[in-house]
Amino acid sequence: MTPLYAFVPSARNRRVWVPVLAGAAAVPLVVRSEYVLNVAVLAGIYIILASSLNVTNGYTGLFSFGHAAFYGIGAYTAALLATRLAAPFWLTFPAAGLAAAAVGSAIAVPTLRLRGIFLALVTIGFQEITFLVTMNWMSLTRGPLGIPRIPPPALPGISFRSNVAYYYLILVLDIAVLFALTRIMTSRIGRTLIAIREDELAAQSCAVPVFRYKVLAFGLATFFAGLAGAFFAHHARFVSADSFRLDETFVILTMLIVGGMGSLVGPVIGAVALVIIPEAFRFFAEYRGVVYGLILIGVILFRPHGIAGVPGIIQPRGAARAPAPPHKPEPALDVASTPESAR
C-alpha cells in the first residue's frame, strides 16, 4: 500500500481517486447553503496556492516566503484587465498567471543564488516591497482603495450569481492544475528538482544546470499562484493589497507544512483541512491565529513531514547535523582561566 505522500493518480489507481472526484462533484447537489459553498470555493483556491508553493518549497527545497505577493499580482492583473479593458475571464486567467510568472522569474534571477534564511529574507523583502508599491501606485492600482466591481466570469450559458457555478469552476481548475503539476513533477523536470533539493552539489556534478531549474521552479510556482489570484479576483469581485501580505504567505505555508511538502496530495489535504477548521469553529474565530500557530508548532515538533508529506524535507536526515551537546557538561577547562593568547 503506497504511503500517502507517494500517491500519484493514474489509470491504475482510479478506484481511489475517481470516487473522491465524484464526491467533490456531488457536493453542490447535497449542500444548499451559499455560505458553505463559499467555504468550499475558498478551499479550492487554497489548494492551488498550497500546491504551487509546494513546487518551490516542497519539491525544490527553496524556502520562498513571498508567495502571497504573486497571488496578489495575479489578482490585480486580472482585476485591472477585467475592469479597465473589459477582458473576459478566459483571457484574464492566463494573463494573471503569466504576469505573476514574469515577475517571479525576474525576481528569481538575482535572488536564487541565496540559500536558506537569506533566501527567505529576500523573498520577504520582495513581498513587502510589492505590497508597498501596490499601495502607493495610485494611478495603476488605486492604492488603498482597491479595485471594486470586478465582473464575474462570463462563460457562455452559465450564470455566476450563485456559488454553485464558482464551485464547479474552481473544481475544474483544481483538476487541471493538479493534473498539470502531476505531469510536471513526475517528469524529468520534477525528478531534477527533487535531486536539487536532496543534494545540490551532487546534481551540479551531474551537469544539471541547477540555477536554471531553480528559476523554472520559481516561475512555475508563481504562475499557478497568479492563476489562483485571477480566480480570487473574479470571485470576491474586489481586490485590495492588504489581502496579500506576509500573513497570507504564512497561512499558505502552514497549509503546505501541515498537509505535507513534496507530495501531490499533501497540499490538497492541508488546504482543505486548514480552511475547514476555522470555519467549523467560527465560534472560536478570535482564536484562529492561536489555533493555526499551535497546529504549525505541533506539526514541526511531532510530525515535521505533515499529514502526507515526504519525510526529510524540513528535518533533513543524514550526517549533516552537529551533534547536540548534553545538558550539563562537566567543564574540562574553565574558560576564564585560559590565557588570552591561547584563544
Added chain:
Amino acid sequence: MTMNGLRVVLAALMLLSALPVGAAEPIHIALSAPMTGNYAEYGQQFQRSIDLAVEWANAAGGIHGRPIAVVSGDSKGDPKEAAALAQKFTSDKRIVAEIGDFTSSACMAAQPIYERAGMVQLSPTASHPEFAPGSPWSFGIIGTQAGEGPFMAKYAVEKLGKKRIAVLYINNDWGIATKDYFVKAAQGLGAQVVAVESFFEADKDFTGVLTKLRGVKPDALYIPAMYNEGALIEKQREKLGWSDVVVLGPGSLYSPKLLEIGGGAVNGLHTSAVFFPNDPRPDVQKFVKGFEAKYKATPNMFAAIAYDAANLMIETLRKAGTDRQAIREELAKTKDFVGVTGRIAFTSQRDVVKDYRYLVIRDGQFTLYTP
C-alpha cells in the same frame, strides 16, 4: 465565551424579556461591524447603540407584537470578512435586512452580495461617495464628504481666516475622498493648499511627515483621520514643539477618546459634529442618558449614528413588514426621519445631506465654536 456568542445570547435574552404573553416569532436583522481588529472600538459602539435601540423598541412591544433580534458578525474591518458575512447573512432566511459595515471598503466589498441576494445594506458610517450610488440596495446615512469637505473648508478659510493650509490625510478611501473635497473647496474659497501628505492606516510614526509639513510654514493643518491617529498626530506635533499652527479635522475626530488619548495636545483643535451630547433636544438627551446608564460611557458620534440607523431600520420594518424587497422600497422613501444626528432624507442615490456644527476643544472639552 466570544463576543459573537455573547451577542447571540444577549439577543436571545432580550427576546425572552420582551416577549408579550403568547410568544411571537422574532424579526431578525443582521449587524456586520468590526468587533476585533483595528476598528474594534467602532464596531463595539455600533453593537451597543443597536442593542439599546432594539431593547427600547422591544420593551414598547416590538414590531406589531414581534420582538426584534440582532444577529451580529465580526467583519474585523476586513473587506473579505465583510463579504463572507454578507454570504452568511443573505443565506439566512430569517434575516430581513443588514446594518453595517463601518468602513466604506468593507461595505463596497459586501455590496455585490447584498445586491445579488436582494437585501438592504444600511451603513451608519460609509461616507464614500461611490458607495450608496453603487447599488439600489445600499444606503448611507452619515453624509458624504461632498458635504463635510466644503463645511470644514469654510471653517478654516472664512471663520478662522487661514490662507496657507497643509493637509495630512489617511490614505484610505475615506481619507482620500475627504482630502479631495476639502482641498477643492478650500482652493475655491481662495486659500492656498501648500502641502498634501498622507499616511497609511497602521502608521504610528508622524514625526517625519510633521517635520516636513512644518518646513513649508502653513498657518493651518487639516487632518482627515480617525480619532486614534488624530490624537497621535497631535501628541507628536506637540513633542516636536510645533505650536504656531491651527489644527482642524473632520467629525471623525469628534470623540471623548480623542481627549483621553490626546490630552493637552488637542486643545485648540477645530472640528465638526452632526451629534453633540449636550444638545438639549429631548430625543438626544434620552439617548445620551440611556446610553450612559446602560454602558457607563458617553456616546460618541459613531454610537449616535448607529443608534439612528437602528431606529430608522425599526421604523422601516414597522411600515414595510418583513419582505426584503418591501423593506428596500420603504427605506428608499425616507424623507422625514429625525434622529439624534439630525434629519435623514435619502436622495435618489440613497445617501443624505447633513447639517454640521462648528466645534473647538477648549480646556480639554469639546465646545461649540464662538469667534
Added chain:
Amino acid sequence: MLVPQLINGLTQGSLYALVAVGFVIIFGTLNLVTFAHGEVYMVAAFVGYFALAVYHLPWPLALLAGMVAGAVLGMATEKLAFRPMRSAGHMPPLLITIGLSVILKDLAVIVWGAENRAVPSIYQQTIQVAGVHVSVLQLVILALACALVGVLRLLLHRTRMGRAMRATAQDHEAAYAMGVNINRVFSVAFALASALGGAAGVLVGIYYNTVYATMGSTAGLKGFAACIFGGLTSIPGAILGGLIIGVVENLTVQFMASGYRDVVAFLVMVAVLIVRPQGLLGKTLRSI
C-alpha cells in the same frame, strides 16, 4: 528641515538598531533566526505601557519591567523553539518561531484588544539648539540606546559569560570542548537579545505614545533589514544598519512622499542581500 529630520531618523534608527542587535546576538551565538522577536518587543511594550499608564511607575522602572518581561519571554522561546530542535538546521526552529509569533499576536489581541493603548507622555518639551527645535524625548532615547549598547559591550567583553558567548559564537564545538555550558549561553543570549528588544518596545511606546497588538510585525521585519546590513553577525553592522535605515526613511519622507517611507527598509534589505549577502561590513565580524 534637514537637521530635524536627521534627528528624527537617528532616534527611530536607534530603536531599529536595538531590535537588530538582538537578532545578531541570537544568530551569532545560536546560528538561528527567530521570527518571534517582534512579538517579544510587543509584549514588553505592553508591560511598559501597563507600568506607566496603570501603575504609574516612573519610566525607568517601566523600562526595566519591559526588559525583564522581554528576557523572560525570550528564554521561554529558546526553551520551546530551539532546544528541542537544536540539531535540525535552520528551518524547523524558524517555523516554530513563526507559529509562536502568530500565537502571541493573536493572544495579545484577545487579551488586550486590538485598539491602540495610549501611553502617557514623558518629556514633551523641546529645547532649542542652534535655532533648531529638538525634542527632549529624542535626546533621551538616543542617550538610552547608547547606554544600552555600552552595557552590552561591557557584558560581552568584561564578564565570563560574555567571553563564553563570544566563544560559542565563534565555534560551538570548540567552546563546548573548553567547558562552556552551551545551554546556559544560549539562554543568556536569548535573554540579552530579548531584553534589548524589550527596551526598544517600551521606548517606541513612549516615543509614539501608543502600543498595540500588531506593533511587532513591522518592527521585527525592519530589525532584520537592519541586521542584514552587517551580515547578520556583526553588532556594529546592525547598529549602523538601523541608524541608516532610520535616517534614509526620514529623508525619503522629506524629499519624496511619506507613503514610501516603509519601502526603504525593504529596498535596503533586498539590495544588500542581492549585492553582498555577507553584509557591508566585510567578513563576519562577530562582536563589537
